[in-house]
Amino acid sequence: SQCCMFADVVPPQNYTIQHTMLPFDKAMEDCSPGVLTTLATEQQAAEILRLISMSVPPQRQLTFWVGLRKAKSECVVLDLPLRGFRWTEDGSQESQVDRWLGDPQKTCTTTRCAALQVEFNQSVVTKWGLLAVPCKNSYKFIYKNTTEPAAPGLGSGTTLGSRSIQVTCWSGIQLQLHCWGNPAVWRFLDDSPANLTAICQLCAGGFQKDAFGNCVDVDECSPGNSCRFTCLNTLGSYRCVCSDENGKHYDEGSAACADTETDNNSLLSGILVPVLVVVAVLVLLVVVVVVAVKCCLKKRSKTRSEKMLMKNKDG
Structure with a gap:
């Protein structure tokens, strides 16, 4: 990386201006392990503006990338200080500074990056603020040096x-x-x-x-739950319910569920008894048919035997 070759002034916090014009993603990569600067506090903003006024030749207007971006899947929220953007350093949306030169266009489907635009009168900053711009634009950028994080002291x-x-x-x-x-x-x-x-x-x-x-x-309604009717998983808990004919839910211990259980038992009895009667009748009919067939076969066999006996006597 050649991030430090163009450093003009390094005030407290080790901020540096990089004069090469780059797209946002390339600017992030070019100074690793440094990060594009934040402007989360009034003190940071003052230090950045002081660095700019001391480091660049007198110009009317300059634009710099800072570490602020909105992901493609996130929405612009005009009520928030960062308008739904997040600091790339830590992913937070915290900021004491709410200074935009114009509100970002509302979108929930497009990636947008933020740039710091500064206007001068000779070397004096007269106007500054954030702009939401396409990340493919190329600007100078401001970064601060960081060190690799220590291993977390957890357990x-x-x-x-x-x-x-x-x-x-x-x-x-x-x-x-x-x-x-x-x-x-x-x-x-x-x-x-x-x-x-x-x-x-x-x-x-x-x-x-x-x-x-x-x-x-946790899905308490996984197989093996203790509900007698239906288990409904809720956030952090669950409910055992029954349903009426209209699909309305009642807690399992309610009178409505007791009535439902009684109705279900009555319905089961009302269906089971006729079925048992039909089965019994069918079994009886089968027995009668089997007995009748057996008797017929036995009688036919007896008649045949008698005829053969008479024939033998006549011979």
Whole structure:
């Protein structure tokens, strides 16, 4: 990486201006392990503006990439300070600074990146703010140096490689993390950033940890549940219910379910008794037919024997 070749001034926090014009993704890659800067606090914004005014030749207007992006699947939310964008450093939407030169166009299907636009009067900053622009645009960018994160101090850890670790929480939950990306942070196997303050916290009743450290609902209605009628899985719990003819649900212990059970028993009895009667009649008919056939065969055999005996006497 040649990120530091164009450094003009390095104020506190180790911010650097990179003068090469690059698209957003390339700008992120070009300064690894550094990250595109945030503007999450008033102090950060003041330091960045001071760096710009000290580092660039007098110009009327300049635009820089900062580490702010909206994913394709996320929506622009005009009520939020970052308008639904997230800092690429940690994935957060926290910001004390709410300064846009124009609201981003509402979309939930397009990736957008944010750039810092600054206007000058000689070397004095007269106007500045964020702009939502296509990520393929090319601008200068501002980054800050970072160091690779230390292994999380949660329970015990087993090193799986130079940038991977198996974390065993005190509760016995095991989670695999790897250090990857720009910015280089600890991530789960799906590459989502790991919240190291929460991944080992116990889940509330009815929830359990998944492979990514998230508390997900337990399906209490899996085979073997204790419901007499129907089991409905709910968030963190479940309900045993019965249904009437209109599909309305009632709790299993309610009078409606008792009536339903009685009705079901009555219906079963009403069906079972006629079936048993029909079966009995059929069995009886079969017995009568078998007996009748047997008697006929026996009588025919006796008649045949008598005829043969008389024939022998006449001969």
